[in-house]
Amino acid sequence: MSRPDILLYTANTMNGWKPLIFLHEAEIDYELVPVDLGRKEQKAPAYLKLNPNGRIPTIVDRGNGDFAVFESGAILWYLAEKYDRFLSHDPKERSETLQWLMLQMGGIGPMMGQAMFFQRIAKPNGDEVPYAINRYVAESRRLLEVLDTRLAGRDWLVGDAMSIADIATYPWARSYFWATVSVDGLPHLQRWFDRLDAMPRVQAALQLPEPRPSVFGEGDITAAAQENAARFKDQ
Template structure:
């Protein structure tokens, strides 16, 4: 049985089975990237729910695994050279899981690097811009009631990014063509999240991006995505 005692986070969220991947997360657009990937890959894992309402992501135990205090994070007891490894940042975790299994990423070097470009596009563009849009539009409208600039700025940039995706996806099933990859898993939950959590579909003019929306629906229809979107479950 693996010994995870060197990871302080396990003192607060003990592993029932320390021999499998430990996932620390919440069903947010960032969090579900990893649960969806784990479900797609069929890797055994144990999910621990990190409650935002009590700021558990800022607790010393969680910060010991992710100094940035953000979900998701994982511990893999069977990391490189068979040694446990702790990882944070959803993009890095996706790359790690893909390379660990040889799945969800093209095997050729050119395809691999192109996939990583689209993962970084999500990490540096879609995630931050959609997140800021959602913050001002949904969660802080009273703070910008007399200043439309923040909402307009992030709305317009989010729509620009949707246009980039629309051009990429026209005539394609997935971001890499016929192959479903971590680039899709990184990105479509954010488009769905802006619709589901922020109520932003109309403001972001989703109807003007038919290729994007058809792609999101294909992603949501995958059984692994349907499971992963609900993990970690409420206790």
């Protein structure tokens, strides 16, 4: 039996879900290798040969000489070109898609990630920094307002169909609960959430490598928050 081209190393995080959403929505076969971040498997020597930054996700394309790609935005871009999906050939629309992809990579992800870190890891472990919390929550809210404005009168961030910009942005923006960022008064953003929430393959991807409903404000939030804080206490 032949193996699928794509070998995906990932975990159930906002960045880790991005290639999963792409592969599921495009109905592409892949092999999944879960990475246990708590055990720091992403720092293992063999993994660092694939991803020198020691983060997830990473893909290895067996169909292209075992070519490794790291950084979630770069992975989406690579997959879009390999499979000709979710990235327009029109030069202007393609550029717009990459602009919104870069906004997620350079803004939404880092800002919301820091909001999560200072509230979900630093604070419960005795290192509360109110200034940092306020800054990152406020900036995250501002960026969600940018998304809301963009989505006024449109179904997707770019063009008339889902793109890698939507795929990259959705798991981060949708995790507003975990970052304690309000989405009140952002109706266009919430309609976009509803649209993606209703897509079965997108939601199936979010269950891998294992479900993490607490990020979206579901399940036993208290227990999940305590486990998360303890797991990353040394970070």
